[in-house]
Amino acid sequence: MALVSLRGVSVEFPIYSGSSRSLKKVLLHATTQGNIAKDAHDRVAVLALSDIDLDIRHGDRLALVGANGAGKSTLLKVLAGIYEPSRGRVHAEGRVSALLTASVGLNPEATGRENIVMRGMYMDIHPRQIRARINEIGDFTELGYHLDMPVRTYSAGMVIQLCFAVTTAFPPEILLMDEWLAAGDAGFLIKARKRMEEIVAGTSILVLASHTMPLLEEWCNRAILLDQGRIIAAGSVADITRQYQESLRRGQG
Amino acid sequence: MWSALAWQDIKLRYRGSMLGPFWLTISTALLVLGMGVIYAHLFHTRTAVYMPYLMLGLIMWNLIGWMFNDACQTFLAAESVIQQVPIPFSIHAYRVVCRNFIILAHSLVIVPVVLYIFSVQVGWSLIEIIPAMLILAVDGAWVSLLLGMICARFRDVPPIISSLLQMAFFLTPVIWPIDALGIYRPLAEFNPIFAAIDVVRAPLLGVPPVPTSWPVLLAATLIGGGVTFFAFARFRARIAYWV
Numbered sequence: 001m002a003l004v005s006l007r008g009v010s011v012e013f014p015i016y017s018g019s020s021r022s023l024k025k026v027l028l029h030a031t032t033q034g035n036i037a038k039d040a041h042d043r044v045a046v047l048a049l050s051d052i053d054l055d056i057r058h059g060d061r062l063a064l065v066g067a068n069g070a071g072k073s074t075l076l077k078v079l080a081g082i083y084e085p086s087r088g089r090v091h092a093e094g095r096v097s098a099l100l101t102a103s104v105g106l107n108p109e110a111t112g113r114e115n116i117v118m119r120g121m122y123m124d125i126h127p128r129q130i131r132a133r134i135n136e137i138g139d140f141t142e143l144g145y146h147l148d149m150p151v152r153t154y155s156a157g158m159v160i161q162l163c164f165a166v167t168t169a170f171p172p173e174i175l176l177m178d179e180w181l182a183a184g185d186a187g188f189l190i191k192a193r194k195r196m197e198e199i200v201a202g203t204s205i206l207v208l209a210s211h212t213m214p215l216l217e218e219w220c221n222r223a224i225l226l227d228q229g230r231i232i233a234a235g236s237v238a239d240i241t242r243q244y245q246e247s248l249r250r251g252q253g
Numbered sequence: 254m255w256s257a258l259a260w261q262d263i264k265l266r267y268r269g270s271m272l273g274p275f276w277l278t279i280s281t282a283l284l285v286l287g288m289g290v291i292y293a294h295l296f297h298t299r300t301a302v303y304m305p306y307l308m309l310g311l312i313m314w315n316l317i318g319w320m321f322n323d324a325c326q327t328f329l330a331a332e333s334v335i336q337q338v339p340i341p342f343s344i345h346a347y348r349v350v351c352r353n354f355i356i357l358a359h360s361l362v363i364v365p366v367v368l369y370i371f372s373v374q375v376g377w378s379l380i381e382i383i384p385a386m387l388i389l390a391v392d393g394a395w396v397s398l399l400l401g402m403i404c405a406r407f408r409d410v411p412p413i414i415s416s417l418l419q420m421a422f423f424l425t426p427v428i429w430p431i432d433a434l435g436i437y438r439p440l441a442e443f444n445p446i447f448a449a450i451d452v453v454r455a456p457l458l459g460v461p462p463v464p465t466s467w468p469v470l471l472a473a474t475l476i477g478g479g480v481t482f483f484a485f486a487r488f489r490a491r492i493a494y495w496v
Contacts, residue, residue: 014494023407077493081339084490100337109265118261121254122338 002094002173002204004056004079009088011049011074011229048074050229052088056205063216063237064209065244066226072209075226076100076176079207094204097123097172099164108152112143112162115151119166133169140165140195142188161188168195175203179210213241255344259351274359281311282363288428296429301371308367309454310427312360317446318418320353320393325411327401332496342485342492346397350390364457378456385452385470392449392474395481402488405495421446431463442466445473 049071056062064072077083078090080098106115116137120130130137138147141161143154151159200206200219210216216223216237223240225233225247233243266274285308293303324346328335331345368375404410425446426434434441441447442463448470455462 014491016495021406021408023403023410023413026407077336082336083493096339098337106333107261107265109268110261114261114264118258121257122334122340124340127257 001058003058004054004090004092004094004174004205006052006054006078006091007089009049009052009054009078009085009090010047011071011078011083012086013046013048013074015046048229049078049085052229052231054224054231056207058204060222061200061206061220062208063220063223063240064207064226065216065223065240067248069228070226071229072226073100073178074229076178076207076209079174080176092174094173095124096174096176097167097170098176099167100176100178106151106159106163109150111150112141112147112154113138115162116166119163120170123167123170125170129170137165137169140169140191142191157188164192164195168199171199171202173203174205175199175207177206177208177210179208179212213245216241254340255347256351258344258348259355262348262352263355274356277315277356278360278363281308281315281360285311285367292428296433298430305367305371305373305458306430306454307428309364309457310450312357312364313450313453314422314425314427315360316353316357316389317449318422319356320349320396321400321414321418322411323349323353324393324397324400325404325414327397328405328492328496329401335493335496342489343394343398346394346401349397349401350393353393354386354390368457373457373459375457375459378459378461381456381462382453385456388470388474389449389453392470392477395474395478398485399477399481402484402492402495405492406488425450443469445469448473 052075064075066072074083076098077100078085079092080096080100081090081092082098084090107118110118113134116134117127117130121127141147141158141164143158143161146154146158151162154162206219208216208220220237223235223237224231225240225244227247233240263274285304289300289304289307292307293300296303327345327349328342331348334340335342335345400410400414404414424440425444426441427450431438431441431447431451442465448463448466451462451466452470455466
């Protein structure tokens with residue numbers, strides 16, 4: 001049974017600007033007590049998530065709502081196990097798969113087909129299993145002969161079609177999605193939507209971050225509203241989207 | 254998984270040029286041929302003795318040098334993967350090691366040829382290179398992890414490493430014999446890079462390694478591995494934020 005729980009999770013982002021990325025400057029700073037290289041300490045920590053408590057259980061379709069920079073993507077990365085939180089605990093059971101950004105660790109020099117296998121391996125799927133289904137995955141991408149060309153020759157939309165096809169070919173128990181499906185041509189979008197609906201129906205847990213309220217209302221059954229790294233409200237999707245839109249109006253007015 | 258990724262890297266290198274990593278083999282062979290004649294004269298040794306020594310020295314140096322440079326990119330090069338899928342960080346390190354050993358294997362093909370031409374007598378001591386290679390792989394792993402972490406955090410380290418490597422090349426008996434050092438001999442004896450070269454080169458030349466080589470190499474492995482273990486345990490969680 002898939003399950004995710006977060007207890008008091010905070011994420012601080014170190015922002016290394018300019019000279020704090022330099023070992024020479026940092027050493028110089030340490031040895032001269034900051035007389036020479038004052039700028040070495042311009043390390044700013046941004047609190048991206050602050051004290052998040054969250055339980056996601058089997059059957060939950062959770063919508064993450066919030067303005068840009070509210071912490072939606074960071075929260076998804078914590079759930080995916082990419083970022084270890086600075087404080088707090090994350091506990092997840094079940095195979096997690098994340099559709100976060102389009103580039104997804106593709107190797108631009110390798111062909112589409114090779115990237116399908118590699119991407120599958122990153123998702124912990126045995127190459128044999130991937131090869132068994134590579135034609136089916138290839139067909140889904142609609143890329144045709146492009147599949148045997150290096151990915152660097154692809155357009156942005158083609159890259160997304162490729163990534164989408166691989167990631168969704170092996171349905172996970174916990175699916176995390178950031179909104180990026182907007183690319184791809186109209187024909188592919190319809191197909192992608194159908195595939196998504198199948199997957200969403202099959203996965204145990206879905207967490208979706210999006211600004212498209214109708215999409216959230218259609219696919220999700222719970223929602224949380226994030227603002228500056230905090231959960232400021234939780235409830236039904238309808239309630240939360242209303243709150244969010246009201247806060248947007250207040251912000252404008 | 255890491256070996257599959259390493260093979261993929263090699264395959265892509267072949268795509269750039271038909272010979273792929275064999276270019277490195279060829280350039281090493283040419284270098285050995287040219288230098289072998291002149292330096293044998295400079296060091297007053299016979300070409301037949303010097304040439305195999307030089308060849309093995311350069312091949313091992315290539316492995317070490319490339320490994321160090323590559324190690325700097327362990328996590329930086331894998332950035333888009335690290336940002337996207339949670340796979341163990343050690344896999345990136347193993348991939349670097351595996352890739353460099355495959356490249357080494359390309360160079361090794363000229364070894365039997367040269368040894369045969371100069372009729373070097375190799376005996377049963379040859380099996381010593383098996384544990385030697387295993388230890389070098391372990392060293393490669395911790396170097397990749399440690400340098401990978403440092404370079405992810407401090408972006409000016411890779412050029413520093415390259416200059417240090419250049420210095421190390423001149424200070425280490427790669428192309429010149431250790432006996433040329435005279436009273437400065439301990440300088441090489443306690444140099445882990447020399448130890449790493451010696452434990453592979455000596456058995457292939459049919460001579461025993463310098464007595465200090467194995468202890469020094471093992472000590473470097475233990476110390477480096479230990480430091481890396483603690484550094485990794487302490488900073489592992491930060492790597493995703495650094496890249």
